Amino acid sequence: GNSVTQMEGPVTLSEEAFLTINCTYTATGYPSLFWYVQYPGEGLQLLLKATKADDKGSNKGFEATYRKETTSFHLEKGSVQVSDSAVYFCAQKTSYDKVIFGPGTSLSVIP
Amino acid sequence: DAGVIQSPRHEVTEMGQEVTLRCKPISGHNSLFWYRQTMMRGLELLIYFNNNVPIDDSGMPEDRFSAKMPNASFSTLKIQPSEPRDSAVYFCASLPSGSGNTIYFGEGSWLTVV
Numbered sequence: 001g002n003s004v005t006q007m008e009g010p011v012t013l014s015e016e017a018f019l020t021i022n023c024t025y026t027a028t029g030y031p032s033l034f035w036y037v038q039y040p041g042e043g044l045q046l047l048l049k050a051t052k053a054d055d056k057g058s059n060k061g062f063e064a065t066y067r068k069e070t071t072s073f074h075l076e077k078g079s080v081q082v083s084d085s086a087v088y089f090c091a092q093k094t095s096y097d098k099v100i101f102g103p104g105t106s107l108s109v110i111p
Numbered sequence: 112d113a114g115v116i117q118s119p120r121h122e123v124t125e126m127g128q129e130v131t132l133r134c135k136p137i138s139g140h141n142s143l144f145w146y147r148q149t150m151m152r153g154l155e156l157l158i159y160f161n162n163n164v165p166i167d168d169s170g171m172p173e174d175r176f177s178a179k180m181p182n183a184s185f186s187t188l189k190i191q192p193s194e195p196r197d198s199a200v201y202f203c204a205s206l207p208s209g210s211g212n213t214i215y216f217g218e219g220s221w222l223t224v225v
Contacts, residue, residue, distance in 0.1 A: 032211060043202055043216035044154075051211040089154065091214075097142050097206060098167060099214050103153040 002027045004102035006090050012108045013080055021075040021105045023064075023090035031092035033057075033066055033073040038087045038104070047075075047088070080109045113137070115217035117203050123223045129191040132220045135184055136205030144204040144214065145178055145188050154202075160186065193224045 007022040025031065032051045036044040048057030053068035062077045073090060090102040116135040124130055136143045144159040158168040160180045168178070175194070180186040190197055200219045206212060 034213060043218045044204075045216070046213050049211070049213060093206075093214070096166070097161060097208075098156070098159060099144060099204070099206065100156060101146075101154045 002031070002092060002094050002098070002100055004090050004092055004100055006088075006102035006105050009087075009104070010106040010108060012110065015082055015109055015111050016079045017109075019075070019077040019080045019084075019107070021088055021090075021107070023073045023075065023102060025071050025073065025090075025092050027071070027092060027094065029095045030068070031094050033064070034091040034093065035062070035064055035073070035075050036089040036091060036101070038089065040086075044089060080107070082109045082111055085109045115203055115205050115215055117201075117217035117220050119220055120218065121221045121223075123225065124193055126194055126224055127192045128224075129189065130193045130197075130222060130224075132188040132201050132203075132222070134186045134188070134203030134217060136186070136203070137207075137215055138184065140205035140207045140215070141183070142206040142208070142214075143180060143186050144202075144206070145186070146202040146204065148200045148202060148219070149198075157188070190222075193222075195224045198223050 034049045035047040037047045038044045048059040050057040050066035056065045064075045087104045089104045093099045118133045145157040148154045157170045158178045163180045178188045202219045204214045204216045206214045
């Protein structure tokens, strides 16, 4: 079946450090892939997306590349800020519009 | 354009009571999702509808939970009777048709069952 796996958190980084959050998926067919972010007390917001293999999604300094050969969609940012502290969710949307989320990775950035 | 609207935002109820959560999706979106978020289990998909028809309810935890979508602009998630372990944040989300489109979330309904 379809699933999404993310690296376990929480992740704690110093400001300006490099961020990687790993995400892998299992799917039948070719899903669209997403990263969502959730700030405390809020709903999930779209961060970036990619709809086909080798696409790179990017937004606010975050990037992720759809790798079909490794079934991965790792999130990266070159220099994190305190304001990036949040929970990050990797997700896939199947061909029949079912949207499945990973467990989320909590990120804390300290000054 | 209004986003996904959920009500109530917060509810505290006693064990055994009926709870009804409501959702108005974004106009024109044809898929609607109910998720439950807890610290222990993360974000779980409970059920989703496409064109008002339930497509997959395999995530509904048990018979105490039911969901309806009587029309394109309204859905309910009902818990009867409620139990303390149902305490969670319940999110509604909607999605327009199209392969590259994204899902939009409401702000959630924070349920506490005491």
